[in-house]
Amino acid sequence: GAVVSQHPSRVICKSGTSVKIECRSLDFQATTMFWYRQFPKQSLMLMATSNEGSKATYEQGVEKDKFLINHASLTLSTLTVTSAHPEDSSFYICSARDDRGETQYFGPGTRLLVL
């Protein structure tokens, strides 16, 4: 149980294009999901908290117009990197908090490379 999937696992795109990453909780409901960014050999940095049916809450310094988050259902949140640039290249990880408890379960991550 408590499986979270992410799609795609890796994506290469050209500068200026937009990329959508999906995060799904497969066997539990998650009103709240989180999006993280991880640079090589570093810890996870929280980008935003995604809440089903409402606007996401962004951490300080994260551009909400660049990183669009939609939490359309209790099992799906999407992160869209708009007009991606090479500096957006990173490892993006989502997590979903099981509505029945306080534990976050993480997806396998998405490797984004912007050329």
Add this chain to the structure above:
Amino acid sequence: AQSVTQPDIHITVSEGASLELRCNYSYGATPYLFWYVQSPGQGLQLLLKYFSGDTLVQGIKGFEAEFKRSQSSFNLRKPSVHWSDAAEYFCAVAPITGGGNKLTFGTGTQLKVEL
């Protein structure tokens, strides 16, 4: 502000040897405590968690952790390390109330296992 300190950036142990990874936190009150493991290019897997009760918690893969309130510590231990345990380990905390249960991560400890 809350913070999590993992003082050891890298640790190398021989297979079969015991392991202890240190984690200290700074928080206004006792938070929820977690240990996660990350293999290269992968998401995070929950090893164990402490919410309340018995201060020695058992996790998956033979790991355990002990919560010591007086030391604000939550060290991870394993009596006999296997080569497959080589990975990055992250300690994390989350507020019990408020804060949207956001996780604050330590900087991670890279474990290398010598055969």
